[in-house]
Amino acid sequence: MNNINKDARLKYSTYGNGKAIIEILNIGFEPLLTEDEYKIYKTIGELKYQIESCNISISFIKSKIMYCNTEDSYYSWLKGHLEQQEQKVNALKETKKNKGDEFHKKLETNKTIIRNIYDDREFTNEDQFRNIAISESDLTRCFNCKDMEHSDDIVSVVTYYTDIFESIMYHGFNYKSKHFVFFTAGAGQTRCKKSTFVSEDMLDKNFKRLFCGLSKESINDQGGMNTNKYLAYTSLCQTNSEIWTDFNIDKAIVVEDIEYKIPNQEVRFIYTETPEDKTEVLKLQNLLKNNSDALKEIKTKKESYPKGYRRPRNEVAHEKELKDERIELIDRIDRIKSKYHKITIQDMDVTIPFTDGFGISLKKMQTSMIRLPFIKGLIAYCPKRAFQDWCGENGYAINKIIDIYGKSHSIANVDYIFTKSQFKMWKYYNNITDEAGNLVKTGWEVYKDNFKKYHCDACRCNVERGVKLNGKTNYQVLQTLTTEMSNKDIFDLAQYNITNLNGIGKDVNSMLSILGADETKNDNMNWLQKSLLIYPEMLKDFHVKTLLKNTKDSMIKKLRSGKFDINGAYTYVIPDPLACLQWWFTDMDKEKIEDFGFVKEGSVSCNLFRNEEEVDCLRSPHLDHAHCIRKNQVSDTIKKWTKSNGIYIGMKDTMSKLLMYDNDGDKLLIHNNKVIIKCAKMFQKKYGMIPNYYEMPKASPTVLDNASLFNGIVMAYHHGNIGTPSNEITKVWMTLNPNSTKEEVLEAIDAIALRCADVNFTIDYAKTLYKPEVPPNIKSNYKKYSGKKVPHFFIYAKNKSKSQVEDIGKCNVDRIYDIAKTNRIVFKDLLGKYSYKVLMNNPDINVSSELADKIIQLYRDVDTINIRKLSHMDFSVLGKDDKNRALLQIELDSGKQRKMFESIIGEPIAVIVDVLIKELQGEINKDTLWRLFGDVIYSNIEANVNGTKICVKCKDRFLVTNNRAKYCENCYREVNRTNALTRYYA
Numbered sequence: 002m003n004n005i006n007k008d009a010r011l012k013y014s015t016y017g018n019g020k021a022i023i024e025i026l027n028i029g030f031e032p033l034l035t036e037d038e039y040k041i042y043k044t045i046g047e048l049k050y051q052i053e054s055c056n057i058s059i060s061f062i063k064s065k066i067m068y069c070n071t072e073d074s075y076y077s078w079l080k081g082h083l084e085q086q087e088q089k090v091n092a093l094k095e096t097k098k099n100k101g102d103e104f105h106k107k108l109e110t111n112k113t114i115i116r117n118i119y120d121d122r123e124f125t126n127e128d129q130f131r132n133i134a135i136s137e138s139d140l141t142r143c144f145n146c147k148d149m150e151h152s153d154d155i156v157s158v159v160t161y162y163t164d165i166f167e168s169i170m171y172h173g174f175n176y177k178s179k180h181f182v183f184f185t186a187g188a189g190q191t192r193c194k195k196s197t198f199v200s201e202d203m204l205d206k207n208f209k210r211l212f213c214g215l216s217k218e219s220i221n222d223q224g225g226m227n228t229n230k231y232l233a234y235t236s237l238c239q240t241n242s243e244i245w246t247d248f249n250i251d252k253a254i255v256v257e258d259i260e261y262k263i264p265n266q267e268v269r270f271i272y273t274e275t276p277e278d279k280t281e282v283l284k285l286q287n288l289l290k291n292n293s294d295a296l297k298e299i300k301t302k303k304e305s306y307p308k309g310y311r312r313p314r315n316e317v318a319h320e321k322e323l324k325d326e327r328i329e330l331i332d333r334i335d336r337i338k339s340k341y342h343k344i345t346i347q348d349m350d351v352t353i354p355f356t357d358g359f360g361i362s363l364k365k366m367q368t369s370m371i372r373l374p375f376i377k378g379l380i381a382y383c384p385k386r387a388f389q390d391w392c393g394e395n396g397y398a399i400n401k402i403i404d405i406y407g408k409s410h411s412i413a414n415v416d417y418i419f420t421k422s423q424f425k426m427w428k429y430y431n432n433i434t435d436e437a438g439n440l441v442k443t444g445w446e447v448y449k450d451n452f453k454k455y456h457c458d459a460c461r462c463n464v465e466r467g468v469k470l471n472g473k474t475n476y477q478v479l480q481t482l483t484t485e486m487s488n489k490d491i492f493d494l495a496q497y498n499i500t501n502l503n504g505i506g507k508d509v510n511s512m513l514s515i516l517g518a519d520e521t522k523n524d525n526m527n528w529l530q531k532s533l534l535i536y537p538e539m540l541k542d543f544h545v546k547t548l549l550k551n552t553k554d555s556m557i558k559k560l561r562s563g564k565f566d567i568n569g570a571y572t573y574v575i576p577d578p579l580a581c582l583q584w585w586f587t588d589m590d591k592e593k594i595e596d597f598g599f600v601k602e603g604s605v606s607c608n609l610f611r612n613e614e615e616v617d618c619l620r621s622p623h624l625d626h627a628h629c630i631r632k633n634q635v636s637d638t639i640k641k642w643t644k645s646n647g648i649y650i651g652m653k654d655t656m657s658k659l660l661m662y663d664n665d666g667d668k669l670l671i672h673n674n675k676v677i678i679k680c681a682k683m684f685q686k687k688y689g690m691i692p693n694y695y696e697m698p699k700a701s702p703t704v705l706d707n708a709s710l711f712n713g714i715v716m717a718y719h720h721g722n723i724g725t726p727s728n729e730i731t732k733v734w735m736t737l738n739p740n741s742t743k744e745e746v747l748e749a750i751d752a753i754a755l756r757c758a759d760v761n762f763t764i765d766y767a768k769t770l771y772k773p774e775v776p777p778n779i780k781s782n783y784k785k786y787s788g789k790k791v792p793h794f795f796i797y798a799k800n801k802s803k804s805q806v807e808d809i810g811k812c813n814v815d816r817i818y819d820i821a822k823t824n825r826i827v828f829k830d831l832l833g834k835y836s837y838k839v840l841m842n843n844p845d846i847n848v849s850s851e852l853a854d855k856i857i858q859l860y861r862d863v864d865t866i867n868i869r870k871l872s873h874m875d876f877s878v879l880g881k882d883d884k885n886r887a888l889l890q891i892e893l894d895s896g897k898q899r900k901m902f903e904s905i906i907g908e909p910i911a912v913i914v915d916v917l918i919k920e921l922q923g924e925i926n927k928d929t930l931w932r933l934f935g936d937v938i939y940s941n942i943e944a945n946v947n948g949t950k951i952c953v954k955c956k957d958r959f960l961v962t963n964n965r966a967k968y969c970e971n972c973y974r975e976v977n978r979t980n981a982l983t984r985y986y987a
Contacts, residue, residue, distance in 0.1 A: 017137075017243060017246075018137075018244070019136070019241055019242055019243030019461075020137065021141070021147075021148035022134050022135075022137070022148060022896070023135050023137065023146040023150065024132050024134055024135075024150065024151040024152065025132065025155045025157060026118075026130075026153075026176075027133040028118060028130055028156060029128055029130070030129070030160075031124050031129040031130070032118045032119050032120060032124070033116045033117075033165055033174060035107075035111060035114070035116070037107060041100055042104060044100055045100050048100065049097065052090055052094060052097065055086050055089055055090045056090065059086050062082060062083045065079060066079045066080065066083065105164070109164055111168060112167050112168045112171070113171075114172065115172045115174065116165070116168055116172070116175070117174060117176065118156075118174060118175070118176040128159070137241060137242070138239050138240055138242055138460075139211065139238040139242060139372065140211065140238045140239050141155070143207040143210055143211055143238070149897060153176075153177055154199055154203045155197065155198075155199050155200075156181055157195055157198075158195065159193075160194045160195070160196065161194075163715055166196075166714075166715075169183070170707055170710070170711045171707045173201065174198070179200045179202065180200070180201045180202075181198040181201065183197075183198055183707075184199040184235075185232050185235040185236040186714055187232060187233055187236030187237075188229070188232075190236065191229070191232075191717040192717075196714065197239065210455040210456055211235075211374060211457075213373075213375065213452055213457050214447075214451035214454070214455060215375070215426060215429055217231075217706070220429055220705055221705055221706075225703050225704040225705055226429075226702045226703070226705065227703065228703060228705060228709045228712070228713030228714075229713045229769075232714070234377075234426060237372050237374075237375070237377050240460075241462055242372050242461060243462070244460060244461075245369075247364075248459040250453070250459065251449065252414070252415060253415075253418075253419060253449075254402070254404045254410050254415055254417070254418060255405050255424045255427065256403070256405060256419070256420060256585060257405055257421055258354060258355070258420045259420075259580075259584050260352060260353065260354050260356075261353055261591065261594060261652075262351065263350065263353060263594075263653060263655060265348050265349075265350070266348065266350070266655055266692075267348055267689075267691050268351060268691060268692055268693070269345075269346060269754050270344070270346070270695070271343070271693060271754060271755065271758050272343045273342060273696065273758060273762070273773040274774045275773075276771070279774075282334055285333055285334050288330055289327065292326055293327070296323050296324070296327070299320050299323070338774075341773065341774060342755055342773075342775055344751050344754060344755065349694070351658055351692075351694065353655070354422070354657075355576050355580075355581075355664075356422065357422050357657075357664050358377075358378040358379060358420075358423060358663045358664045358666065359378060359381075359422075359423075359575070359665065360378055360380045360417065360418055360419040360420050360423050361380065361381060361383050361417075361578050361582070362380050362381065362416065362417050362418075363382075363383060363384070363388075363415060363417070363418070364382070364385075365382055365644075366380075367464050367465050367466065368380070368381045368382065368464075368465040368573055368644075368647055369461040369462070369463065369464045370461065370462045370463045370665075370666040371459070371461055372460040372462060373457065373458075373459050374452070374457050376423055376424050376425065377423060377425065378419070378420070378664075380417070380419075381573070381578060381644070381645055383582060383642060387641045387642065388582050391579070392586075397583075399412055402415070402586055404445055405421050405427060405444075406445050406446075407432070407440075407443065408443050412586060418581075422665075430444035430447045463666065465647070468572045468609065468647075469521065469522050469523065469524050469570060470521070470568050470569060470570050471522035471566070472568070472670050472672050473565060473566055474564060474567055474677070475562075475564060475623070476564075476798050477563075477622060477624065477731070478563070478619055478670075478677070479563045479813055480734040480813065481628070481684070481734060482680040482813065483734060483737045483738060483739070483811075483813045483814075484684065484737050484738070485680040485683040485739070486676075486680045486813045487739065488816060490680060490813075491816055491820045491821075494565050494567075494676045494677070495560060495565050495817065497566050498821075499823060501514055501515050501556075501566075502556055502557070502560075502824075503824045505549050505553055505826050506549075506828040507827070507829055509537055512549060513533055513537060515549065515552050515553070515556065516533060516548060517530050518534050527931070528931055528938065529545075529931045531939055532840075532935070532938060535939075535943060535946055536942045537832060538835040538836075538839075539835060539840075540832065540835075541832065541835035542835060543924065544924065544927040547926065553823070559797070560821045561794060561796075561814075561817055562794055562797040562798035562814070563798065563817065567672045569670055569671055570609055570670070570672075571621075571668045571670050572646055573645065573647035573668055574618075574668065574669045575647040575649050575650065575664070576652075577598035577600045577642075577649055577650060577651050577652060578649075579597075579598045579642050580598030580599075583598065598652055599634075599642050599649075600649050600652075601634070601651055601653075602651060602654065604633070604634045604651065605618065605631045605649060605650060605654075606633065606635060606643050607635070607646070607647070607649065607671055608635060608643055608645075609646055610635070612633065612634065612635040612636060613633065613634075615630060615631075615632060615673065616630070616631055616633050616671050616673050616678075617631075617671070617674070617681060618660065618671050619660070620661065620662050620669055620670070621670065624730050624756075624757050625693070625730075625750075625754065625757050626685075626688070626690075626750065626753075627690070628681035628685070629660060630678055630682065648671050658692040658693075658694065659690065661693075661761065688746060688750060693754050693758065695758050697765065698771055699769070717766060729756055729786060730757065730760070732786045732791065732792070733753050733756070734753070735791075735807070735810060735815075736749065736786060737749055737812065738811035738812060752782065752783070752786065759775065791807070792810065792812060792814065793808060793809040793810060793815050793818075794815050794817070794818075798814075832951070832956045833952070833957035837919070839941075839946065840942055840945075841914075841919065841941055842915055842941050843911070843912075843915050844915075846912070846916060848916055852906075852908065856913055857916065857920050859902060860929070860930075863898050863902065863933070864926075864929040898933060899933045899934070902933065913934070914934045917934070950966065952968050952969040954968055955971070955972050957969055
């Protein structure tokens with residue numbers, strides 16, 4: 002158990018499950034400005050305001066002056082006033098420019114100072130200084146952060162001015178008697194210009210624990226490393242995680258990854274600029290510059306000669322040599338650059354990194370992503386006993402396995418097999434030998450000793466705890482099928498959602514499903530959803546009816562943006578674990594990869610679907626036309642190995658190249674929707690299914706210091722935006738329709754392939770600090786598509802305005818608008834009587850008392866705060882991470898508010914809830930009530946409906962005396978009477 006002591010285990014039993022929420026400070030640049038800088042900054046803000054006011058006046062005067070008679074005195078007055086305002090604006094702009102120059106000069110001068118955080122200023126917006134919520138992580142546990150409390154040891158900084166960032170990067174800053182230093186900035190943080198600073202004292206105490214004894218100095222002694230990879234690996238401890246309580250590092254090893262080639266595969270090979278090309282072109286360009294300088298010198302000399310002067314032969318010959326050399330240099334540069342972003346269809350051997358980021362647990366556990374210092378990836382369970390039995394039944398000896406440091410291990414002593422691709426810093430933990438060269442300790446043993454010595458933690462995150470078939474399409478999935486998808490296909494695809502929408506007010510199950518009260522599809526129901534399942538009569542509540550109306554509007558918007566419910570799930574992609582064990586432990590012929598594992602060519606195995614069922618595997622983001630259609634293989638024999646609800650992939654499968662996923666925790670959408678599969682097959686029959694293939698260069702190592710880290714982060718800030726190429730891919734798909742010619746489609750496929758390469762280089766830029774040059778002719782071809790606005794459906798998908806989008810077109814997502822129609826909501830009486838008293842513990846509570854007034858007033862205050870906070874958040878435009886962050890912020894406030902609420906009122910929670918339910922019974926918005934007290938309301942409902950059922954005939958709720966009863970007493974008598982008459986007349 003991580004070799005931890007009893008006290009530590011006790012701590013983990015109450016704190017370490019990954020569910021704690023910690024509040025930290027988030028700042029922009031304003032709190033870090035010195036008094037002088039801030040004064041200038043405020044002056045610039047005032048000047049901006051004055052310029053804006055003057056421009057409003059100018060616009061107003063111009064709107065009046067155009068209707069005036071030029072000879073009228075009023076016209077002359079307006080004209081003079083207009084000139085006066087324009088002169089004022091010019092003067093203000095000049096002053097603002099000067100102040101801006103002064104401000105930047107100050108920032109430049111102050112780069113060497115230690116800054117302070119000033120928390121007593123009037124900030125321009127709350128983003129400059131506010132508290133945010135972060136999830137429990139190895140970092141928060143090391144820093145002893147407490148659940149639902151504020152930590153003064155971690156500060157998140159958003160970078161606006163690189164001068165200020167450089168200042169705090171080199172020198173840190175002070176706040177509340179603590180000195181803060183730069184800690185890290187992972188790839189996700191650099192994309193939104195964020196970084197983490199921590200208390201220097203706390204970092205000094207925990208550095209070896211967080212990084213398992215490794216330091217920048219020890220890395221530099223071995224040649225350094227790529228700065229942004231270092232940042233990515235040191236940021237692993239910020240991942241929301243739980244303690245992996247039963248992990249024993251002495252039972253873990255690290256082995257070589259499984260990698261092999263599948264021969265003669267058709268690929269769309271994209272030649273991109275290589276680092277070698279870049280070096281060669283730079284060299285040629287320098288030669289060309291020298292050549293040009295020499296030619297200029299000759300030209301100047303020629304111009305100085307008298308008219309008719311005959312130049313020496315050697316000078317003429319040298320000039321000719323230089324001109325010939327110039328032509329040759331230009332030609333060589335052009336020849337190199339002409340290869341960039343060229344596509345050729347080739348047959349070639351494709352390398353498959355089968356275990357890239359993947360490891361195996363031979364001890365029973367849930368499929369999880371793992372986080373240890375400098376170790377990350379996915380780990381899935383494969384039964385040791387089942388493998389031993391397989392080897393015995395098939396006549397294979399189980400050999401010892403050799404780890405990456407050369408030490409052999411028996412399977413009996415191994416519970417966890419990590420791969421080299423998971424152990425990010427393996428090369429910096431070296432074997433130790435004695436003076437005679439004898440091995441004293443392997444690099445892995447060094448890591449293990451440090452792990453135990455510094456009390457490091459093994460952590461898990463995104464643990465698979467039940468996968469629901471609640472998948473949804475998105476516009477990216479659908480847009481790739483525009484040429485094959487008919488209007489009927491779109492209608493069939495949307496039918497489930499349309500039926501549910503039209504069931505609002507008419508069908509109980511549809512309404513429950515729409516509100517997320519569905520155990521089969523929602524594994525994270527809130528208290529309102531849980532309450533609706535046990536007391537569906539609550540669908541008559543005003544608040545719930547309002548939710549249904551609002552949800553309908555949201556669902557229509559989602560439909561028009563291409564989000565349809567399908568029978569599918571986002572679940573982990575898992576390399577065949579039997580194949581891995583066979584590769585590592587047996588002498589099976591590695592040239593015959595088709596013999597390995599239980600997943601065979603053309604198949605996948607996923608327990609969520611039936612045997613022999615046709616399934617489609619997709620990855621998000623889904624930019625190109627890659628739909629990987631496979632047969633699902635599930636049997637009693639296979640189920641010995643498939644202990645997860647993930648998608649198990651066989652060795653002889655190029656899916657990883659088609660979908661461009663890694664095996665370190667990437668999820669695929671697997672579904673069996675017949676419409677999508679049919680259309681994808683039609684597309685592939687016409688245009689093939691060819692993976693893109695291009696070389697992604699490795700980043701060069703460098704010495705790790707403040708300068709190299711700063712430069713790496715700033716470069717990532719400026720080159721890490723994938724929005725532009727991603728949106729341009731959507732614009733390419735937008736140009737296609739069911740009547741597009743084959744030539745148009747093939748041209749679009751090539752353009753998309755190139756843009757997909759651009760996207761992937763951009764995504765990896767934060768780690769590689771490399772992006773290839775796109776030649777002018779390719780950029781020109783992109784403009785054919787990029788010159789257009791985004792498609793019409795972006796009004797619904799990205800909240801764009803009509804002026805920002807193209808007119809409605811014929812791509813299938815645009816066609817949804819006319820195909821997916823819904824009816825007006827009319828609520829019918831589908832259930833028995835609803836009573837708010839079922840939600841209460843004491844229905845007779847007095848809401849006219851002084852105590853009740855105090856409770857109600859306090860609730861109104863809290864509700865107003867929550868509504869104001871929510872009004873600043875447009876969840877529909879937030880990315881997944883930002884949306885979760887915002888929701889966590891609200892949940893953090895709710896937890897605090899409830900504690901404070903109880904403390905202020907000083908009465909039992911049951912009394913508070915009863916007063917509020919009775920007082921708010923007729924209100925349409927009870928979000929705050931359910932967010933603060935949902936668990937109490939659910940318990941009340943559960944107690945009050947216990948022993949009751951809903952009559953299947955009259956829909957009223959009745960007390961159950963017999964568990965088999967379906968009818969209330971009156972309906973039972975009526976049904977019996979009807980049955981008796983039927984028998985009599987029969």
